[in-house]
Amino acid sequence: MPRIEISDFDLQKTIESGQIFRWMFLNGWYFIGYRNSIIKIKQTDSGLEYESKGITKKQVEEFLRLDDDYKSIIKQISKDAYVKKAIANNKGLRLLRQDPWECLVSFVCSSASNIPKIQKNLQLISKQSGNYLEFDGNRHATFPDVGELGSENELRDAKTGFRARYLAEISNIVTPNYFKKLSELSYDDAKVELMKLPGVGEKVADCICLFSLDKMEAFPVDVWIKRAMEDGYFEGRKSNHKKIAQFARSYFGKNAGYAQQFLYHQRRTQG
DNA sequence: CTCCAGGTGCTTG
């Protein structure tokens, strides 16, 4: 089984920090749905150990963002005691590089929802419209390809509620080429383009930019981050999404998205 | 029963 020698990589925090939703923990291993396959992975003393089927080593490294210079990023976003505490409490938390299509569907499902429900939505969509894969003695459903998400009614069967209409419309608009084009755009242009899709506003567009399009300056502002930022940087006073996002990008710089992930996870787990 | 959840879109003032 392939091993990856790496320090400062906390697999549990990374997987369970709400950036990906199709994973399960079984007998000491994480099984993560990725593109048309599964990555089975666990933490070891010296790093990570994984096994997968139909995915190259290069693809696994790309997904795990092993190309990030973690220490340098941490140094860059460690601007003050407040964020330093979030970083210290979540040492080894990383961002992943997801498939943009699944990321788009995931975060359209995320609006006015919660993590367990998003997981349920994606699992049902995969069972309905994805393929099945035999792996390690188990059957796993893969995520449906672009254009194969299913009808609006099927999406409603997946308990996506009022988001079913958005997803069905999105399914008719995007193509593999849509994401190829998107990946070539700047952060601002990619965000504008994404926000033309129904069900995609500022926050969802930022999540897609950060989690799947390498736009590390994106700073998604949800209710949790809003509270965390108001406490840490606005003297506890109420602010708004636009002010917070604008401040965060200028304050934390080109890796603001990493700061977001630490502050978000800190807020979710320690308050 | 009421409230709210990794928001967005639409309508009003």
Next chain:
DNA sequence: CAAGCACATGGA
């Protein structure tokens, strides 16, 4: 431009 509300669903 900001504020207010509906939108499905499910857990607290």
